[in-house]
Amino acid sequence: MKKQPTPVTTPLEAATQAVYQAFAKYSAPEVGTLDVCTACCMDADLALQMSHLPLPQLTEKHFYQYNDSAKSQVQPADEIKYLAPRLLELLAEGARLHHSTELYLDRLGRCEPGSFSATEQAALQGFALAYFVQGLEQWPAGSDSLFQGDNAFTILLMWAYARVPLETLLQHWLDSDSDASTLHFVDACYWDYVWNANQMGNAFAADQAEYKRTMEEWLNRPATKARWAEKLMRLVDTGPTSSWLPAGAVDHQRYPLPERISAVFDAMTA
Template sequence: MSRPVAEQADERLDQAVGTLYATFARFELGPVAGCPHCVGEDDQREIRRAPLRELTGEDLDHYAFKAISTWGDADDLRHFLPRLLELAAHGDLPVDVATVVGKLRLARWSRWPPDQRDAIEAFAGAWWRRTLTIFPAPDDAATVLRAIGQAIDDLSPFLSAWLDPPTELAARHLAAFVDELAHSIRRRPTGPVLPGWWHDQPAQLLTWLARPAVRNTVENAFFDASSAPIAAEMSAAADQLAWLPPPGP
């Protein structure tokens, strides 16, 4: 991937993060009520240790795990959300990113005002695009897409972006995802094919993976591979794509 494309992805992510901070700035930090059995005084001090933009993943990891369920409400989440998502996008939050993004569904973010929803969706798109320009990334494409899927049901815009443009780095993420999926199917031959995804997303993913464009991307990446190990990744992915099960009804 050319350096300008990666730089553009970084810039777009920075802009999306800036929009998050601007959009949610109205939610100032007040008392954040928590379950006394789950949240202690030390935990409360950690989330107030520094200004929002200076809080670290270690400062926020306990809150990120407990938010909404046993610590704070939707407005509290909106205060911390820009920093939580910024840290998640850079791999600086110890909590699993799917857990963090999943708090949005618990907070019923789909009912939030349009400017707040737009800021979150723009961030998700920028985070995804940036992920596809880095390999290895702070979190691989499968992990980021699974996280995004905790809040956004329709993954088709993100799947389309995976092949636009069909770069070697994006293809390597795709090969890794196919490998992960193949191993998941082998481990759970009679159970869910894609555990950890939401509603009909497994069928959506399998339908997309069955498209000729996906196989063509992998095959072209094999022929254009910049090294023998990368060609081997693509060869294995092409073989695995050939026996993936069709999407369910």
């Protein structure tokens, strides 16, 4: 059963509907052919449901076990493209889809190169941008935010695993003038980038050569540094507001945000 269109109120909801439309022609995998291990990884009943329940009825529980299961190195593209709209819809709703955020969309990136048409690629790119744009405006980025408490570099790595190009997302981030998006940059750089070694800190990036190349080149581009320095100086001049500092967050008590801003600014401009 195909998902019926629903009223759209946000760019992310519109992007979700665009993904459903782009992948509408694909059918559920035949019973027993789902690329999972039901011997020890995924409950057999849940695997069966993923083949015969209507797509909108698949839940966070289905996809968590599906993503966490042993799987083929190369993924069956038609299976992935059938499931992708619901997977992304759940992501937009804040579902936990794997034990590690970086691997939420790993199956998309395991399809053979060329598996996705231009229309499908555009839909994925549009969703990635809408998701990133909305998440950057949520600060503080707690566990109930779109980024689920992860920093923005982790989210970019998630999209890199899906083989979605990052340049459009990075350009939006650089162009944004919102304090929230700048604070996301501070946190991501403070926790997940080693400036003096020009190295991304996330262990999941170790085998993601294209992600590391893209991020490290972007972060060290003179125009990128100048733009971030400008935005960080504006934050320093303005000073922190109460909305920057969630009560009771241990990391904010041990590493106050104004100190993080200064540390990132100093490291970036050294």
